[in-house]
Amino acid sequence: MARLGKAGDLMAQSNPPFMSGVPELLLLRLLNDQEMYGYELVRSIKQATDEAITLGEGVIYPVLHGLERNGSLKAKRKAVGGRTRVYYSLTRKGRDRLEKLRSDWHRIQSGITSALGAPANA
Template identity: 60%
Template sequence: MGDAKALLMSGVPELLILRLLAEREMYGYELARAVRAVTREAISLGEGVLYPALHSLELSGLLRARRRQVGGRTRVYYNVTAKGRRRLEYLTSHWRRIATAVEAALAGPQHA
């Protein structure tokens, strides 16, 4: 079951991160809260797994990170690069195609 869930979830963190950061820049904790809010906690990612994903996306040039001093603490804010926006468009259309196909399959065969 764990493997099946992992397979279903593959690519989801990347899509969510890019989607949320495309709206505005955020630091990790803000992003985790945003993920919880937009998915209505249906997707329960351990919040710690966001960071390897964020760092990997940054190394791939899809995100840009910058440090900001906020309330006496240094926060690392992430935002989406132009390359990241192109990747988001690709992932979104890909995900919609899959979702539509799965919805159609779940609705049952419709013979003409």
């Protein structure tokens, strides 16, 4: 049963770090509401997370490209003014991926909350 890593590529050996996939999750979540372009996403993520998380372009663009390559996103080029923007939107596969990442996140988030709670020596 093929595993996934590196934003969706097939991989052979090692599991990804237990808490990666958050950048991907945030991207997919925002793109699920409306199509957006990379440069815009950089600011949107900062804003949507109340400044808690800032992801630079060096993170955003590679993830975007990976997700497009594996069919989770589709890209549409638009000329605006003299510049070109690349708008991304979710495919069906992208929506599935979003749900999976969301549930992964809930699981680890709950686990940590649980560990941070009351002493174990009950």
